[in-house]
Amino acid sequence: MDEKKETVVETEVKTENKQKKTGKSLNPFKNKKFKYGSLSVLFTVIFIVFVVLINVVITLLGERFFVAADLTDEGLYSIEQSTVDYLSGITDEVTITVTSEEGDFSGAGSYFYQTNEILKRIANSSDKITLNYIDIVANPGFQSGYTQTISADQIVVESKATGPSRAKVLAYDDYLSIKYNEQYLMYGMTQIESVEANCEQAVVSAIMNVTDVDPVKVAVLTGYGETKNPVVEQLLETNSYIVESVNITLSASISDEYDFVFIFGPTSDYSVADVTKLDDWLDNKGIFEKNLIYVSNPALGESPNLDGLLEDWGMAVQKGTVYQTDGNYAATEMPTYQYLQVPDSEFSELASDAPVLTNNMSAINMLWSDHNNAQSNLESQVLLATYNGAVVKPQNSGDNWKPDDSMAKSSLPVAVQTTKTRFEGVDPFISRVITIGGMEMFGTLYMTSATNNAEFMMNIFNVCSGKEEGLTLTPKSYDTVPLEITEAQKNTMVVIFVAVLPLVIIIAGIIIWIRRIHK
Numbered sequence: 006m007d008e009k010k011e012t013v014v015e016t017e018v019k020t021e022n023k024q025k026k027t028g029k030s031l032n033p034f035k036n037k038k039f040k041y042g043s044l045s046v047l048f049t050v051i052f053i054v055f056v057v058l059i060n061v062v063i064t065l066l067g068e069r070f071f072v073a074a075d076l077t078d079e080g081l082y083s084i085e086q087s088t089v090d091y092l093s094g095i096t097d098e099v100t101i102t103v104t105s106e107e108g109d110f111s112g113a114g115s116y117f118y119q120t121n122e123i124l125k126r127i128a129n130s131s132d133k134i135t136l137n138y139i140d141i142v143a144n145p146g147f148q149s150g151y152t153q154t155i156s157a158d159q160i161v162v163e164s165k166a167t168g169p170s171r172a173k174v175l176a177y178d179d180y181l182s183i184k185y186n187e188q189y190l191m192y193g194m195t196q197i198e199s200v201e202a203n204c205e206q207a208v209v210s211a212i213m214n215v216t217d218v219d220p221v222k223v224a225v226l227t228g229y230g231e232t233k234n235p236v237v238e239q240l241l242e243t244n245s246y247i248v249e250s251v252n253i254t255l256s257a258s259i260s261d262e263y264d265f266v267f268i269f270g271p272t273s274d275y276s277v278a279d280v281t282k283l284d285d286w287l288d289n290k291g292i293f294e295k296n297l298i299y300v301s302n303p304a305l306g307e308s309p310n311l312d313g314l315l316e317d318w319g320m321a322v323q324k325g326t327v328y329q330t331d332g333n334y335a336a337t338e339m340p341t342y343q344y345l346q347v348p349d350s351e352f353s354e355l356a357s358d359a360p361v362l363t364n365n366m367s368a369i370n371m372l373w374s375d376h377n378n379a380q381s382n383l384e385s386q387v388l389l390a391t392y393n394g395a396v397v398k399p400q401n402s403g404d405n406w407k408p409d410d411s412m413a414k415s416s417l418p419v420a421v422q423t424t425k426t427r428f429e430g431v432d433p434f435i436s437r438v439i440t441i442g443g444m445e446m447f448g449t450l451y452m453t454s455a456t457n458n459a460e461f462m463m464n465i466f467n468v469c470s471g472k473e474e475g476l477t478l479t480p481k482s483y484d485t486v487p488l489e490i491t492e493a494q495k496n497t498m499v500v501i502f503v504a505v506l507p508l509v510i511i512i513a514g515i516i517i518w519i520r521r522i523h524k
Contacts, residue, residue, distance in 0.1 A: 013523045026322040058083070082122045083275045084130070084205050087356075090132040091209065097216040098165040101127070101208065104141040105157050105398030113158065116200060123204040124160070134212075158203075162211035173211035180204040192467045205385075206243060213245035218406055224263040228254035228279070232302070232444060236415030236452045237269070240459060241466065253279050259286040261295075265472055268299045273309035283314060291437040292421075293427055296469040300441045302399070303367045317436045318380060318423040319385045321370040324400040326443070327417050330408060335416050341365050341398065345419065345446075346390045352422075352464040355457045361389065362456050366443035368397055368417040382426050388439070389420035389461075439465060 101124060103110050103158075111121040126307045128136035139147055141157050148155050150169040155161060160180060163172040184204040186196040214220065218279075223246050225231075225238065238248050253259065253275075257283050259266060266286065287295050298316070301322045315321060327343070329335035335343035342364040347353045378386040398411045408414075419442040426435050442461075445451065466472070 012499040013140035025034075074280075079269050081119055081202060082126075084126045084221065088127070088205060088209055089130050091126065092134065092212070094115070095131055095133050095212070095216060096512055097133065099212055099216065100129075100161075100163050101134060102137045102139060102163070103160065104139060104147070104155055104159045105404040106140050108140045109140075110158060116202075117158070120201055122203040123202070124208065127205070127208055128438060137475060142460060160208065160211075162208060162215055162402055164215040167215050171215050173214055175207050175211060180207045186369065200334075209460055210243040210245070211479060213243070220245055220247045221247065221264045221466075221472065222262055223265040223267055223466075224249055224251040224259060225267045226251055226253045228252045229275055231268060232272075232415075234269050234444075235449060236265075237447055237462060237520070240452070240463060244463060244467075244472070246466065246470075256282070257514045258282055260284070260295055262287055264294075265296045265298060269295070270300055270302040270445075271373075272302060273305075275310050275314075277310055280310045280314050287425075287436045287438070289436065291427070293425065293434045296434045297436075297438045298441070298465065299369055299449065300444055301367055301436065303365050315438070315440060316372060318378075318425075318437070319372045319383055320421050320423060320440050321372060322440065322442060323368045323370060323397055325367060325402070326365050326395045327368050327391050327395045327419060328408060329391060329395050330414055334392040334394065339364070343391060343395075346392055346416065347461070348387050348390060350386055350388055350422075351468050352461065354464065355460050357456050357457065357460075359457045361446070361458055363419070363443060363446035363458075365445050366391075366419045368395075368419060369421045369440055369442050371418060371421060385421055385423045386427070387418045388422055388465075389418070389421070389441070391417045391419060396482065437469065440470075476490075 022070055066424045092400055103121070103124065106111075108120065111118045114205055124136055126132045129417070139157060141159075151161070151172055151174070152170065153172070153174045153226075155174055158177060160175040161172055163169060164177065182201040182202075183197055184199045186198045222242055225233075225248060229251055240470060241248050249263075251259065251263075263286075266283065281393050283297065287293075287297060299311075302327050311322060326341050328340050329343040331341065344363045345363055347355065347456050349362055371385050371387070373383075376386065394414050396406075396408045397405055397417070420439070422437055422439045424435050424437045425435050428434070446458050449461060452462075453459075
């Protein structure tokens with residue numbers, strides 16, 4: 006036994022001496038190459054797993070939240086924050102169906118690609134919205150249940166609450182705002198002059214319409230040379246109002262199904278019979294709850310019947326236009342073009358500091374000095390007014406007219422509301438007449454530029470109908486550059502990513518390799 010022990014001890018001593026001489030362990034698990042090699046493999050495996058996991062997470066986030074950057078200067082591939090806020094608050098289940106396979110639809114051209122990107126962003130703004138794609142040609146059964154004819158490359162918006170009967174079908178000229186050359190149209194030909202992106206406006210409008218179980222109806226009256234205003238009508242339809250044209254001269258009465266009557270710039274006076282129809286509709290068998298919005302035409306001549314209706318509501322439209330003598334609030338060469346004040350009222354909450362602009366407005370006289378008539382429970386309120394310094398330019402006075410120094414200058418009302426209220430207990434029931442002194446402030450120029458005119462108009466309808474704040478979306482131009490860089494910037498980027506960065510990686514690798522072999 007002693008000899009064996011001595012042999013074992015001698016062997017261990019020899020081994021230790023050998024390790025001391027060589028500096029290497031005969032135990033593979035204590036070998037430095039093994040340890041560093043194993044750590045290198047382990048770190049490599051961990052890094053690869055980490056990269057794979059990061060890619061998986063980013064992919065999942067991209068699918069869920071549609072992570073993408075819009076580098077266009079006009080936000081062509083983005084939706085407005087007001088749209089996101091509205092969509093995040095909807096409670097009804099909405100289905101958006103593109104009637105083509107996604108690849109076919111987005112691959113049909115840049116306009117369709119942009120439309121598809123907007124649809125994705127809309128769908129990702131709410132978990133209540135589902136975006137589907139279906140080949141309508143290969144699946145003709147999809148058509149059943151819908152009253153409209155459906156074809157390829159259309160967008161069908163439907164809500165669970167109102168069903169297929171209220172579904173909105175958007176064709177390409179709904180989600181693309183196309184302007185045609187008027188000269189070609191005169192000869193029966195179509196030549197596209199410009200195309201704008203209208204998908205956000207069209208689809209959000211459709212969602213508003215299909216989710217509104219009790220839509221507000223607006224009767225736009227005709228019969229007396231009223232001016233058609235497609236901008237206002239489109240704005241109302243975008244915000245889920247149902248707009249219908251009604252010729253008052255051909256109707257025995259105005260249906261009580263309408264919540265609003267809109268009279269825009271008549272060129273002749275209404276008859277006594279038709280004014281009576283308006284009176285009866287506003288009274289609504291003593292129930293009230295009706296709203297008349299009358300936008301006067303400054304060129305309208307004598308109009309005793311319309312004047313009589315307004316006088317019963319404590320208002321009178323002056324013949325002529327307001328003329329601003331203070332250059333701080335009007336154009337120097339065109340004093341009828343001016344900024345307006347928006348006094349505090351239920352309609353005055355505007356989202357931005359943009360001005361309300363107008364041209365050729367008539368002043369509105371308020372016939373009651375205290376702005377109310379207690380006997381008939383009527384109360385008037387100024388909604389828009391000029392700034393101090395305004396006078397009335399007489400009708401037909403000519404372009405060269407100048408105000409007399411003796412003329413009194415003041416702030417003049419140009420939009421006035423009168424309400425008639427009844428109560429059931431403490432609950433008020435209101436009919437109202439809103440008179441606005443001119444048409445131009447609601448024309449295309451003012452409604453689509455950087456003003457608050459469109460929002461003010463929507464405030465009137467939304468407050469009167471009890472709707473929440475509306476949206477005033479406008480089409481976006483395709484004439485935009487996604488990302489602009491100079492030639493010098495391009496060359497710098499090429500040098501960095503093609504030469505410098507790879508060289509830095511190679512040098513770092515060589516340094517690490519040299520350090521490892523010398524350990």
